[in-house]
Amino acid sequence: xxxxxxxxxxxxxxxxxxxxxxxxxxxxxxxxxxxxxxxxxxxxxxxxxxxxxxxxxxxxxxxxxxxxxxxxxxxxxxxx
Numbered sequence: 607x608x609x610x611x612x613x614x615x616x617x618x619x620x621x622x623x624x625x626x627x628x629x630x631x632x633x634x635x636x637x638x639x640x641x642x643x644x645x646x647x648x649x650x651x652x653x654x655x656x657x658x659x660x661x662x663x664x665x666x667x668x669x670x671x672x673x674x675x676x677x678x679x680x681x682x683x684x685x686x
Contacts, residue, residue: 623672624671624675626671627668630668633664634665637661644657
């Protein structure tokens with residue numbers, strides 16, 4: 607099987623901009639932990655591929671949250 611880390615998009619820095627972003631970041635981190643555990647078990651390729659797909663869907667949602675983040679939230683983050 608191809609390297610799973612190549613299928614998972616590289617993580618962004620841990621900077622939650624909202625509670626939704628925080629949930630998405632935490633969810634992705636949990637999937638990463640499960641992928642590492644499953645990597646040590648035989649016959650889990652199909653499950654790992656499904657988890658990578660879910661991870662990438664969460665990353666897509668996170669990207670949308672970052673794109674549609676209000677300008678006021680961006681300036682507040684820059685000030686802190």
